[in-house]
Amino acid sequence: MYSSLVRIQNTFGFFTTVAFVIAALIAASDFITPRAPSVGMLKTTNLQVVRGRPHYYSSKKEEYAIIKFSLDADLSSLFTWNTKQVFVYVTAEWPSTSSTIGATIASNATANQAVIWDAIITSPSADHLSNLGPATLKKLRKSAAGKAIDPSRGKLSLKNQRPKYQITHPSGKIAETADVTLRLHYNVQPWVGVLTWNQGADYGLWSQLSGGLSRKFTLPGLKKREEAKKTK
Amino acid sequence: MLSSLQNPRQAAAQLMNFGLILSTAFMMWKGLSVITDSPSPIVVVLSGSMEPAFQRGDLLLLWNRNIFSETSVGEIVVYNVKDKDIPIVHRVVRKFGLGPRAKLLTKGDNNNSDDTELYAQGQDYLVRKDIIGSVVGFLPFVGYVTIMLSEHPWLKTVMLGIMGLVVVLQRE
Amino acid sequence: MASSQEKITVYNLADLKNTSDDAIPNYLNSLKFRPSHRLTDVRLALGYTAFLLAGACFLWDYKFGFDATKWYTAAAVALYSAINGALTLWIFYVERGTVYIGTAPSGETLRITSETPRKTLPEYHLTVEIEGKKGGKKETLVVTGSFTDWFDAVGHFVAPPFQSMLASAVPVIGKHDPKRVAPAEEAASAYTPEMLDALSKASVSAVSSAAETASGAESTPGKKGGKRRKA
Numbered sequence: 001m002y003s004s005l006v007r008i009q010n011t012f013g014f015f016t017t018v019a020f021v022i023a024a025l026i027a028a029s030d031f032i033t034p035r036a037p038s039v040g041m042l043k044t045t046n047l048q049v050v051r052g053r054p055h056y057y058s059s060k061k062e063e064y065a066i067i068k069f070s071l072d073a074d075l076s077s078l079f080t081w082n083t084k085q086v087f088v089y090v091t092a093e094w095p096s097t098s099s100t101i102g103a104t105i106a107s108n109a110t111a112n113q114a115v116i117w118d119a120i121i122t123s124p125s126a127d128h129l130s131n132l133g134p135a136t137l138k139k140l141r142k143s144a145a146g147k148a149i150d151p152s153r154g155k156l157s158l159k160n161q162r163p164k165y166q167i168t169h170p171s172g173k174i175a176e177t178a179d180v181t182l183r184l185h186y187n188v189q190p191w192v193g194v195l196t197w198n199q200g201a202d203y204g205l206w207s208q209l210s211g212g213l214s215r216k217f218t219l220p221g222l223k224k225r226e227e228a229k230k231t232k
Numbered sequence: 233m234l235s236s237l238q239n240p241r242q243a244a245a246q247l248m249n250f251g252l253i254l255s256t257a258f259m260m261w262k263g264l265s266v267i268t269d270s271p272s273p274i275v276v277v278l279s280g281s282m283e284p285a286f287q288r289g290d291l292l293l294l295w296n297r298n299i300f301s302e303t304s305v306g307e308i309v310v311y312n313v314k315d316k317d318i319p320i321v322h323r324v325v326r327k328f329g330l331g332p333r334a335k336l337l338t339k340g341d342n343n344n345s346d347d348t349e350l351y352a353q354g355q356d357y358l359v360r361k362d363i364i365g366s367v368v369g370f371l372p373f374v375g376y377v378t379i380m381l382s383e384h385p386w387l388k389t390v391m392l393g394i395m396g397l398v399v400v401l402q403r404e
Numbered sequence: 405m406a407s408s409q410e411k412i413t414v415y416n417l418a419d420l421k422n423t424s425d426d427a428i429p430n431y432l433n434s435l436k437f438r439p440s441h442r443l444t445d446v447r448l449a450l451g452y453t454a455f456l457l458a459g460a461c462f463l464w465d466y467k468f469g470f471d472a473t474k475w476y477t478a479a480a481v482a483l484y485s486a487i488n489g490a491l492t493l494w495i496f497y498v499e500r501g502t503v504y505i506g507t508a509p510s511g512e513t514l515r516i517t518s519e520t521p522r523k524t525l526p527e528y529h530l531t532v533e534i535e536g537k538k539g540g541k542k543e544t545l546v547v548t549g550s551f552t553d554w555f556d557a558v559g560h561f562v563a564p565p566f567q568s569m570l571a572s573a574v575p576v577i578g579k580h581d582p583k584r585v586a587p588a589e590e591a592a593s594a595y596t597p598e599m600l601d602a603l604s605k606a607s608v609s610a611v612s613s614a615a616e617t618a619s620g621a622e623s624t625p626g627k628k629g630g631k632r633r634k635a
Contacts, residue, residue: 023371084285087285089306091305096329111329112327112328112329113305113326114325115305120341130283130284165325167326170335185306192371195368195369197306241445241448245444251452251455252454256458258458259461259485262481271469271470
């Protein structure tokens with residue numbers, strides 16, 4: 001009872017201690033790596049509001065905003081040895097309409113927020129985990145052959161990008177909404193440690209995201225059905 | 233005669249040591265619960281819907297207080313749906329309104345559509361109180377033990393039995 | 405004495421210490437010393453209070469859920485940490501390895517603490533604090549021994565040399581057990597390994613068969629060899 005079991009116990013205990021200490025050190029190394037993400041340009045290129053159904057079997061009709069945009073961003077400093085993936089997303093944000101809450105409260109810019117586009121940028125070390133077709137995966141792996149970290153993946157350049165998500169509002173109305181802005185966000189997913197998002201201020205070696213906010217715009221009025229068909 | 237009086241104390245002390253190991257583990261868990269304000273501050277990922285960020289068996293540390301800002305879009309939250317036992321870990325992708333009544337919509341990074349289908353009948357959005365925490369920390373793979381234990385329940389009994397025996401038989 | 409027939413692993417220092425610790429109250433109580441259980445009782449009270457508190461916390465959490473009871477839970481966690489902290493301090497600063505407190509029939513109070521100062525050596529250190537009958541000056545004795553002197557090769561505890569060590573080193577004990585006091589030139593270590601084996605066999609054969617003991621004795625050298633190869 002004593003000898004072998006106790007030795008196994010001690011060995012296992014030591015192994016876990018070492019593993020946890022190493023994990024803690026790796027997690028802490030994030031804080032001594034500078035981050036300086038920047039967005040060169042974020043602007044809308046085409047705005048559309050159409051009517052449609054949330055599901056094909058739904059009888060309810062809602063208004064959907066389709067916001068096309070262009071983006072130039074450099075998030076390469078977010079890729080370190082402890083980065084598993086960076087989740088990049090663009091939100092449309094607009095204040096509450098005075099008709100629903102009351103004329104006085106319409107100031108808060110983030111009362112409504114909806115993701116219109118997102119992307120998962122994996123580190124080369126996490127490529128094998130991404131949910132891609134075999135051909136795309138092969139291409140992705142080839143792009144970073146021999147590299148453990150590939151900061152160049154953090155350089156984004158999108159031209160007239162179609163949104164992944166057409167956004168709605170619970171009221172069903174979204175046409176002619178004023179003071180809408182687009183904002184770029186990121187979420188760094190580590191291999192071990194704390195998850196981090198774009199900050200509103202500088203913390204230590206991490207600078208806040210410079211740029212990343214588009215100019216305010218107003219969504220257009222509802223497009224007629226015929227017109228919507230034409231554009232397609 | 234007097235030595236027989238000594239023995240119940242020793243037995244009581246040994247039983248107490250075993251009990252204190254269990255109760256200390258439990259109270260540490262509850263302490264973490266109180267600090268993070270979450271009924272379940274550490275969760276194990278059970279599905280692949282957040283891949284590649286989270287795999288099955290990864291351990292997530294949650295935080296359920298809104299000290300500096302409200303729970304907002306982009307955060308990965310763990311939420312409960314009425315009448316469903318298993319909490320879900322997904323990302324908030326839409327938020328309409330502010331405060332406790334704000335409507336939140338979630339989606340798994342690896343899923344094609346949002347979670348409307350996963351919510352209860354007639355529920356289109358979550359509200360803040362459905363959420364038991366936002367993911368703030370990540371430790372890979374460690375939680376796989378619990379997946380093993382829940383998939384093979386007899387392992388639980390065996391492990392608890394061995395632990396009990398070792399503590400009761402061995403005084404350290 | 406049933407405990408002396410129990411076999412322990414001689415490589416386990418904790419086992420050696422615990423067995424020896426247990427033998428002290430057995431011996432002294434047999435000499436009509438009156439034990440005091442104050443220290444143990446306080447430890448048990450603290451420990452079981454903490455355990456019951458955790459149990460109660462588990463019950464209300466299970467029954468009413470986290471959100472409804474979180475203030476009680478927070479209070480319970482704080483109280484639990486306080487009690488557990490007190491227990492730790494009690495063990496480290498008040499008990500500090502005490503294995504026996506008792507009063508001799510002649511009126512002196514003994515407090516014996518034990519430790520094994522080094523992990524790799526079979527050393528047993530006893531500190532004996534003696535207080536006179538009328539609360540007079542405190543006397544402190546340090547008794548050092550080697551476990552090899554009262555455990556045979558198989559791991560049986562052999563009482564006579566152990567008791568003789570105590571009786572020889574501590575006058576208060578010697579006074580009540582004069583026949584165990586060894587003459588100055590004949591220290592406890594005078595017991596050779598062969599004598600220990602013989603003594604242990606003599607005591608065991610009274611209860612169990614001699615054959616069993618012999619087979620146990622044979623198996624040990626082989627085990628020992630295996631250990632050495634690993635090291």
